[in-house]
Amino acid sequence: MSSGMHWWIVLLVVGNTLGMWWLIWWASRPRAGEAATGDVTGHTWDGDLQEYNNPLPRWWLWLFYITIGFTAIYLAVYPGLGKFRGLFGWSQEGQYETEVDRADDTYGPIFASYAGQDIEALAKDPEALQVGQRLFVTYCAQCHGSDAKGARGFPNLTDAVWNWGGTPEAIKTSILQGRMGVMPPFGPVLGEEGTENVANYVLSLSGRESDATKAAAGKALFDTQCVACHMPDGTGNQALGAPNLTDDDWLYGGSLQTVMATLTGGRNGQMPAHQQFLGDDKSHVLAAYVYSLSQPK
Ligand code: HEC
Ligand code: HEC
Structure with missing residues (x-):
């Protein structure tokens, strides 16, 4: 400022404060020529309604003075007068920081002790999993669902299918650094017929119903355009987040129409990075929770 x-x-x-004081004083002062207290003033409406000269009750008047007094005390103690910070230097941010520090003092050691254990061990600790679940519901459920089963475009985290890897380390990396799937659009490269052929080949990889002639024509295109990321046998590459196309588990959908839309327009799923936001220790507990979901009970 x-x-x-x-x-x-x-x-x-x-x-303004002094102005209010003056206004109350001025309005409650007796005036020359006014009717005596309790008398009619001479103003009438409709012939019957008459105005009396009755002052405000004293206690009411005093309420106004008290609020003005309160203003003075408030402005002395809290910030309000320009840059003046008040006698005790209170601030919103200060209060927030004190509360966060207090929470860190309470929960910090708990998270630190979890951070010292490896994720596989933590995934068997019921208390840590409870903490992890609470974090998950707060920070992850809006995309992955509160049961972590995902939705279209948002992976199911409870099954054995992983686009980026299901080891404790890979899961933690997904959380800390985020992931960005880059499936380029192939519409212009393949053309409409080519797209339909490759899509039929993709469906055949997971044993879905497909047109054998179109699939055979599509294989040749797949072998030149797609294998760099999805591998020659179509099983995908976790280093790139390229899904396995042979397992009949779909991030976006396995109908002919949806696969063709995926090929034509490409896909760019984004998992946001949480390192800055949650820090290492909380992400560690979350990784243990997510890891536990896909382990046999
Ligand atoms: C540059 C690497 C790359 C190339 C080349 C590539 N893909 Fe992909 N593909 C990906 C990635 C990464 C994803 C996941 C996208 C996401 O997570 O949003 C993906 C997703 C898909 C999906 C969606 C799978 C699902 O579960 O819904 C299909 C189908 C697919 N690719 C088929 C193909 C075909 C067919 C080709 C060749 C024409 C191809 N891709 C070429 C990287 C690639
Ligand atoms: C804004 C939505 C969003 C939020 C919030 C989010 N995710 Fe994700 N997450 C995604 C998307 C989208 C993907 C898939 C990225 C791709 O297409 O490859 C993903 C992928 C992942 C993966 C990799 C899955 C695989 O198959 O390898 C993990 C693990 C994961 N998320 C865990 C979490 C956890 C734990 C949280 C909470 C801290 C979280 N996510 C919060 C959207 C989100």
Whole structure:
């Protein structure tokens, strides 16, 4: 805040407060020529309604003075007068930071002790899993669902299918650094017929119903365009997040129409990075929770 702004605000606040004081004093002062207290003033409406000169009750008047007194005390203690921070230096951020520090003091050691254990061991600790589940519901459920079973475009984390890897380390890396799936659009490269042929070949890989002639024509295209990421046998590559196309488990859908849409327009699923936001220790507990979901009970 510039010092011009500071003094402007001080002037407005002090001026308004003194102004209110003056207004109350001025309005409650007896005036020359007015009717005596309790008498009619002479104003009438509709011939019957008459105005009496009755002052505000004293206690009411005093309420106004008390609120003005409160203003003075409040402005002395809390920030409000421009840059003046109040006698105790209270601030919203300060209060927030104190509360966060207090929470860190309480929970920090718990997370630190979890961080010292490896993820596989932690995934068998019921208490750690409870903490992990609570974190999951808060930070992950809006995309992956509160049961972690995902939705279209958001992977199911409870099964054995992993696009980026299901080891404890891979899961933790997914959480900390995020993941960005890059499936380029092939519409222009393949053309409409080519797209339909490759899509039929893709469906045949997982034993779905497909047109054998089109699939055979599609294989040649697959072998030139797709194998770099999805591998020659179509089983995918976790280093790139390229899904296994042979397992009949689909991130976006396995109908002919959906596969053709995937090929034509490409796909770019994004898992946001959580390192900055959650830090190492919480991500560690979350990784253990997610890892536990796909382990046989
Ligand atoms: C540059 C690497 C790359 C190439 C080349 C590539 N893909 Fe992909 N593909 C991916 C990635 C990564 C994904 C996952 C996208 C995501 O997570 O949003 C994917 C997703 C898909 C899916 C969706 C699977 C599902 O579970 O819904 C299909 C189908 C697919 N690719 C088929 C193909 C075919 C057919 C080709 C060749 C025409 C091809 N891809 C070429 C990287 C590639
Ligand atoms: C804004 C939505 C969003 C949020 C929030 C989110 N995710 Fe994800 N997550 C995704 C998407 C989308 C993918 C798939 C990326 C891709 O297409 O490859 C993903 C992928 C993953 C994967 C990799 C799955 C695989 O098959 O390898 C893991 C593990 C994961 N998320 C865990 C989490 C956890 C734990 C949290 C909470 C801290 C979280 N996610 C929060 C959207 C989200």
